[in-house]
Amino acid sequence: MRLHSIFLLPVSLAAILVPPPSGPFKVAVTTQDLLDHQRPDPWGFDTIPNRRIAVSRFDPYPAKSCSSYKRVPYMTSVVAAEEDRILDPYEWPLGVLGQLELEFCSPKKSKVSKDTPIVLFSGGGNTTRFYYSALASEVASRGYTVITIDHPFETDIVEFADGSIAYGGHYSARTNLTFAETAIAVRAADMSFVLDTVGLKNRKKDKSLAFGHSFGGAATAEAMRLDSRIRGGVNFDGLLFGPVVKSGIGRKARAEQSFVLFGAEGHNSTEDPDWHTFWTALEDQRLWKRELNLKGGAHGAFWDLNLIADVADVRGLFGQYTEEDLLSKLLGKRVYEIVTAYLDDFFQFALGRKDEGLLNGPTAQYPEVEFL
Template identity: 25%
Template sequence: MVSLPAPTGPNTVGVTELQVTDPRRTDPWTGATRELLVQIWYPAQAAGDAATAAWMPPGGRSAQEAYLAGLGVPEARWSLGPGHSYPNRPAREAGGPFPVLLNSPGMGDTTGWSTAQAEDLASHGYVVAAINHTHEAFAVHFPDGRVEHTVVPLDSPQEVLRDLLVPTRVADTRFVLDELAAATTDRQSAARLPVGLSERLDLSNVGMFGHSLGGSTTVQSLHDEPRIRAGVNFDGPILGSVATDGTAQPVLMLASGASPWYGNAGWEPNWPTNSGVKIPLRVAGTEHMSFSDQQTILPQLTAAGLLPAATTAKAVGGIDPQRSIDLQRTSLRTFFDAVFGRSASGVVEAIDNLDQPEVAGPR
């Protein structure tokens, strides 16, 4: 059984799903009304001996099965351990309100693939709302039993990513933020969330993070949506108008050790049109999939003799898995704590002061 690293913060973590429908938009792939399923982690009341939720919801689990099958690991040979979050627990009453962090997964990925990051942030007093981008995510299992699969090829040209996928994802992000805002003022909307959660959302402090194309979405969302105050891009290319316009919002950018993006447009130290704080860093010993839960899953399968070490190294590098997870968690928390005034340090100072010898790059 593959185990998920426990969150490090003092708060019990709750998790829930929110289905939302945007009547103003049609789905670009089906022509139907755009529907989304959002997975939300949040600080919760103590859960006693209640059972925790699964590590990944059904869509994330089916994506994981397909991913590992592609690497040669049959489903019957592995299982995911439980998560550390409690389904639909009432929100914690003390210590808030809690800043909101939107999350956009990588291309084709589903929510649940960054559970180690999300649970840890929630345990430290953040609400994390991760978005399944329907018909691009591998599979989205809606509460009524429908399963919407991807229709977007993973080898789509960059023009499709830039001109269709990223704009669709940014629109999804803005709509989810609208729905969370509605929950703070409308009783019917609030009732769709766990007890007390709508009252604990701090929508004056909104950030965003994402991996791969989710990182691209994060940076473009900073450009397009002024309610999002800061973002973290995990190894995603800079696509769309933000590449030429820049953004005034602070951005932390963590590239893998062999990233093809690092040193290219938007990633290079000098981004002349960017007016905000940008911290572009590279994490030695990592690969592209290091910035997802594959960082903890694949090495455990290798240790169990189910996956060749070379296959794991190609996906997540040679960095110690727990060290990599710790770096990601600490960087996320330190960056957003500084942006939202939860620490005394400025953004650049806070990142500079981290004890992270694997992380280096120009300022």
């Protein structure tokens, strides 16, 4: 009989604080449910007939604007319990997620600078947005408002403010389209809706940015195809699905857009046929693009669990095979140092504020990044 990992690993019951972000700004967080009155829920499972999503918003503030600091749970107890259940077959130590806390700024005034760029984030398939809160905080600390999005009935679990729960995995009987193509289209629509809610409604003049991990990276590409307000996008190691694979992003009479494919080691447009088709389409459209590879980085490098393993001191304490499925050989702190630096330079370039910066070519500062 295999015992649960909670009995195998020496996990303290004390709170575990995730290190604060390293950028020049402090970060405040708010969570919110958003209801799209114009769109029925595509999965048809919500008691509310219109599309409802949950988001976390990470805003940057100068340190002098913070009246105090507060600790909040990394994820709610309900979500942590469900994620424990999902991770149990991987022998991840139960209870760690429920111990984690993040520290945020409590601002004297809730308004951020009107010049602060809006950045959307979409996470991996069936993956709660909470697994990217440390990454979102890190990016926000560079001067961006980062909004992470849960996509209900596709994401494994979404807990709304009223306590209701939307579980993923109930979509196959509701549509004759493939799950991937349907879910990508839903995510893209969710992302456009979020831009509407924050007041960016002019599709010719307004500018925003987006990035995503895994399935969320594919959603970022599709959202850019449909919405020219997203001027720059990054796909962290996501397979590509849907119309964007063949059509690419750019079209005539569209705003100028830029895109980065940032793959884990071994995942690139030479080895991945869909990445190759997509890359060729961008080449034909003469769209500015870069393809980068994270040497030593696995698919699990780009989410918080890779950082959490170090913060909670559990790296190497569970099965080697399953650890390779979840984490990366590169430590979480170093990965986030790298990707945030490249995101910052790319976002500024995509907004027309500076030149290519780190995207111009290899640098000795980040030897882990390979230009393809």
